[in-house]
Amino acid sequence: DAGVTQSPTHLIKTRGQQVTLRCSPKSGHDTVSWYQQALGQGPQFIFQYYEEEERQRGNFPDRFSGHQFPNYSSELNVNALLLGDSALYLCASSFWGGNTIYFGEGSWLTVV
Amino acid sequence: GENVEQHPSTLSVQEGDSAVIKCTYSDSASNYFPWYKQELGKRPQLIIDIRSNVGEKKDQRIAVTLNKTAKHFSLHITETQPEDSAVYFCAASKDNGGGADGLTFGKGTHLIIQP
Numbered sequence: 001d002a003g004v005t006q007s008p009t010h011l012i013k014t015r016g017q018q019v020t021l022r023c024s025p026k027s028g029h030d031t032v033s034w035y036q037q038a039l040g041q042g043p044q045f046i047f048q049y050y051e052e053e054e055r056q057r058g059n060f061p062d063r064f065s066g067h068q069f070p071n072y073s074s075e076l077n078v079n080a081l082l083l084g085d086s087a088l089y090l091c092a093s094s095f096w097g098g099n100t101i102y103f104g105e106g107s108w109l110t111v112v
Numbered sequence: 113g114e115n116v117e118q119h120p121s122t123l124s125v126q127e128g129d130s131a132v133i134k135c136t137y138s139d140s141a142s143n144y145f146p147w148y149k150q151e152l153g154k155r156p157q158l159i160i161d162i163r164s165n166v167g168e169k170k171d172q173r174i175a176v177t178l179n180k181t182a183k184h185f186s187l188h189i190t191e192t193q194p195e196d197s198a199v200y201f202c203a204a205s206k207d208n209g210g211g212a213d214g215l216t217f218g219k220g221t222h223l224i225i226q227p
Contacts, residue, residue, distance in 0.1 A: 033214055035214075035215075040220075041219060042118075042201050042203075042217030042218055042219050042220050043156065043201070043215070043217050044217070045214030045216070047214075048214055056213060056214055058214055059113075090155065090156070097207070099144040099146070099161070099163075099205055099207070101158075101215065102158065103148075103155040103156050103157070104155060105154070105155045106155055
């Protein structure tokens with residue numbers, strides 16, 4: 001039973017560029033959430049997708065956008081990258097209506 | 113929105129002793145409280161969770177207690193072992209009638225088990 005998988009694992013981008021991160025949820029899960037974890041901090045909720053729609057959003061600017069596909073996989077897009085966007089981006093999956101979420105290994109983004 | 117405070121930021125205990133990490137939350141509507149363990153460079157892993165209709169939950173050496181009136185919850189680890197060394201995060205969320213809200217995390221506790 002595959003867990004939550006994310007790609008790429010590491011990437012380096014330049015300020016002002018755009019990045020796309022990808023996530024496949026745990027088998028049987030239909031809801032995907034994205035979190036940003038800065039070094040030494042707890043994860044912060046970015047947004048949640050279910051039935052290909054953004055259902056909830058945390059306190060992140062519109063530069064952060066996402067998408068969910070019919071197979072429940074998801075993408076996180078960040079435009080106009082800032083140095084402060086450097087972080088570990090975690091994807092988590094769950095059942096819709098369920099609290100329990102499972103994290104992937106994350107994508108380490110460094111903006112230079 | 114929800115605010116979760118976690119203490120202490122660093123906790124050092126002797127191997128075999130107990131460790132207690134405490135969290136408080138601000139939103140009285142929150143009803144789900146998980147704890148995650150994160151080893152260096154790894155993903156957060158769920159170790160135990162509790163819902164607001166339960167006051168205490170135990171799983172082997174790990175237990176969580178919840179005081180809804182005071183809006184605080186605690187993680188208790190007994191008979192600590194070297195492999196318990198990690199950063200522990202508490203979190204809170206609530207059901208919103210459809211899906212559950214995103215989790216609000218504390219800032220984490222770095223637990224160090226001294227041999």
